[in-house]
Amino acid sequence: MRILDPTDERVAVRRSLAARPEGVMGTVGLLDINKARGDVMLKQVQLRLNDLLPDVAIKHYRKLTPARPAADELRQQMLRECDFVIEGLAD
Amino acid sequence: MTSLPAFSLYDLEGNQCSFPNNKASLLCFVREECETCHLSMPVIEAVYRAYGDTINLWVVGQEDNQKLRDRYQTTVPLLDDTALKVSFAYQVEIVPTIIFANASGTEVVRWEAFHQGDWKDLITRLSQLTGLPAPAIDWEQLPALRPGCGSKSVAPGILERLTAEAESSPLRARQIEIAEREDPFEFMFDQGMTDGLPVIPPTPERVIRMLSGTRRDPQEVVGTCAPNYAPVTIEKIAINAVMAGCKPEYLPVVIAATEALCSHEFNAHALVSTYGPSPVIVVNGPIRKRLGMNMGINVLGHGNRANATIGRALKLILRNLGGLRPGEIERAALGSPAKYGACYPEFEERSPWEPLHVERGFDRNDSVVTLFSLEGSPHQIADQTSRSARALAGSLGLGMECGWHPKTHSVGDVLLVISPEHVDTLWRDGWSKDDLRMRIQEITSRPVRELLPTEDYGGLGAMPEQVALAHGRTQEQLNRLMPKFKSPKNIHIIVAGGPAGKWSAVFNGFGDAAVSVPVSHKIEEVV
Numbered sequence: 289m290r291i292l293d294p295t296d297e298r299v300a301v302r303r304s305l306a307a308r309p310e311g312v313m314g315t316v317g318l319l320d321i322n323k324a325r326g327d328v329m330l331k332q333v334q335l336r337l338n339d340l341l342p343d344v345a346i347k348h349y350r351k352l353t354p355a356r357p358a359a360d361e362l363r364q365q366m367l368r369e370c371d372f373v374i375e376g377l378a379d
Numbered sequence: 380m381t382s383l384p385a386f387s388l389y390d391l392e393g394n395q396c397s398f399p400n401n402k403a404s405l406l407c408f409v410r411e412e413c414e415t416c417h418l419s420m421p422v423i424e425a426v427y428r429a430y431g432d433t434i435n436l437w438v439v440g441q442e443d444n445q446k447l448r449d450r451y452q453t454t455v456p457l458l459d460d461t462a463l464k465v466s467f468a469y470q471v472e473i474v475p476t477i478i479f480a481n482a483s484g485t486e487v488v489r490w491e492a493f494h495q496g497d498w499k500d501l502i503t504r505l506s507q508l509t510g511l512p513a514p515a516i517d518w519e520q521l522p523a524l525r526p527g528c529g530s531k532s533v534a535p536g537i538l539e540r541l542t543a544e545a546e547s548s549p550l551r552a553r554q555i556e557i558a559e560r561e562d563p564f565e566f567m568f569d570q571g572m573t574d575g576l577p578v579i580p581p582t583p584e585r586v587i588r589m590l591s592g593t594r595r596d597p598q599e600v601v602g603t604c605a606p607n608y609a610p611v612t613i614e615k616i617a618i619n620a621v622m623a624g625c626k627p628e629y630l631p632v633v634i635a636a637t638e639a640l641c642s643h644e645f646n647a648h649a650l651v652s653t654y655g656p657s658p659v660i661v662v663n664g665p666i667r668k669r670l671g672m673n674m675g676i677n678v679l680g681h682g683n684r685a686n687a688t689i690g691r692a693l694k695l696i697l698r699n700l701g702g703l704r705p706g707e708i709e710r711a712a713l714g715s716p717a718k719y720g721a722c723y724p725e726f727e728e729r730s731p732w733e734p735l736h737v738e739r740g741f742d743r744n745d746s747v748v749t750l751f752s753l754e755g756s757p758h759q760i761a762d763q764t765s766r767s768a769r770a771l772a773g774s775l776g777l778g779m780e781c782g783w784h785p786k787t788h789s790v791g792d793v794l795l796v797i798s799p800e801h802v803d804t805l806w807r808d809g810w811s812k813d814d815l816r817m818r819i820q821e822i823t824s825r826p827v828r829e830l831l832p833t834e835d836y837g838g839l840g841a842m843p844e845q846v847a848l849a850h851g852r853t854q855e856q857l858n859r860l861m862p863k864f865k866s867p868k869n870i871h872i873i874v875a876g877g878p879a880g881k882w883s884a885v886f887n888g889f890g891d892a893a894v895s896v897p898v899s900h901k902i903e904e905v906v
Contacts, residue, residue, distance in 0.1 A: 289556075289557045289580060289582065290554050290555065290556050290582060290583060291554070291555050291557060291563065291567075291581050291582055292550065292552040292554060292581045292583060292586050292618045293552050293553040293554070294552075294572055294581060294615065294618045294622060294695065294699040295572065295699045296607060296609035296610075296699070296702065353891065353893055355646060355652065355889075355891070355893075355894040355895070356646060356648055357648060
């Protein structure tokens with residue numbers, strides 16, 4: 289029996305991981321996806337970073353809604369301004 | 380005049396006969412089971428004996444040519460078209476079909492069935508062409524005309540196979556060969572193509588039949604489906620509709636629902652949520668009855684093919700094209716039975732109000748789908764005692780207040796399904812849909828101070844207004860009344876259900892009104 293493929297036939301592009309840096313330096317972005325209590329979690333992350341890596345700068349970002357992918361502008365902005373991004377994902 | 384397709388077939392003796400070959404040709408398409416073909420065979424043989432040395436005269440047989448040879452002791456070449464490829468390519472719908480073509484392969488004459496007049500005209504033409512005398516045929520022993528039989532190439536199941544296999548096939552999806560000893564149902568489970576229930580294997584024949592339900596180009600891309608943003612063609616929709624168990628006439632509804640699903644406003648990306656929402660389809664307009672949808676008893680339950688399979692098809696599209704698979708990108712903590720599919724028609728004939736699609740700007744005679752992103756499982760609200768619209772609307776409002784969380788107000792879209800007995804109570808007092816909406820907002824309005832979490836319960840959700848007010852905490856703000864829904868317009872109302880039973884139901888939605896907006900799409904109907 290032959291059947292027709294019901295799925296998306298595109299082959300995903302394989303991407304390699306970015307090179308791992310020796311350590312955390314420069315600017316760390318904290319991305320709040322705008323979900324309940326995500327800000328609480330990121331605040332704790334910031335406190336820990338301040339203790340462990342006092343020379344690292346912190347920047348805050350926020351998605352308009354958790355229900356859609358981050359806007360291109362926001363992603364580009366983080367790319368320009370940050371060396372690392374930590375996202376407070378989901379629940 | 381039509382240029383006929385070239386072909387090459389073998390006769391009973393194994394000789395290859397190719398068309399065109401620089402000679403005029405008479406092609407007689409027959410099938411052994413057809414009595415009119417039998418009636419025609421002696422005439423064909425006589426014509427062959429008269430002109431067969433100067434023109435090609437070939438019988439193109441769809442069935443057992445040896446039987447024809449044995450029965451009529453014919454000398455005319457009998458070409459084997461049991462594969463039916465030539466009959467299909469020549470669009471033969473009736474046998475016998477007689478086609479006379481000139482030397483360059485252009486059709487000059489064609490008729491179907493048995494017609495003495497056509498045969499006589501053809502014989503006159505052949506005598507003029509060849510200078511040979513007409514054969515002696517006892518025409519008085521033959522009827523003036525006799526209807527033919529259906530060509531085997533257009534028989535159900537065969538036509539779809541031939542269409543799928545033809546060079547002009549509209550199918551482009553990758554074909555997957557399932558080994559002979561492999562169970563196709565198990566194969567499709569193993570490949571992760573199903574929702575956990577068996578699916579109908581989407582063979583090319585079945586997909587061709589499904590595509591007969593629309594006039595649209597199978598390769599038309601109707602949109603991209605989140606969360607993977609895969610392009611969705613009409614063909615891919617048809618494949619998944621076959622798997623869901625749809626009939627071809629359901630396909631336009633599935634297409635319209637898919638268009639809504641792919642819209643920016645609907646935001647199918649949100650269906651990955653841990654909250655576990657599902658697309659819920661409401662169908663309005665004449666197509667409900669044409670498809671035999673169930674609007675009455677057990678409308679939100681099982682038992683009707685159209686209701687069940689249209690909703691399921693949309694979910695399979697989300698899974699197979701959007702990539703929405705639980706445990707992968709779909710993260711619902713609990714999910715709901717509606718994850719298998721949710722599609723319901725409005726019982727417009729039982730409603731005193733404008734149906735949903737008319738409220739949303741369509742004509743009553745339009746057939747329309749409206750797609751919601753909702754919790755999926757309906758929450759029933761019982762009220763067997765109210766005798767006034769006001770009391771009943773109050774009950775419904777209180778019942779709806781528990782959606783998301785009882786203390787979370789200013790939430791987004793919900794779908795309220797009013798049962799026939801309840802709508803009678805509301806209409807007896809002359810209440811409109813807007814009256815009902817306003818009363819729901821009124822009875823659910825609470826001071827913000829009552830909505831704040833306490834030691835005994837939580838509940839401050841993510842609603843921006845509520846959060847802002849809670850942080851402000853001026854007395855004026857804390858005393859401000861906040862209704863359950865951000866706007867009365869967030870309360871979408873349809874009438875459906877069986878004749879008896881004082882229950883209505885609400886499909887709760889996202890707390891945040893901005894996440895997903897209900898989207899309506901007109902259904903292209905094939906009449």
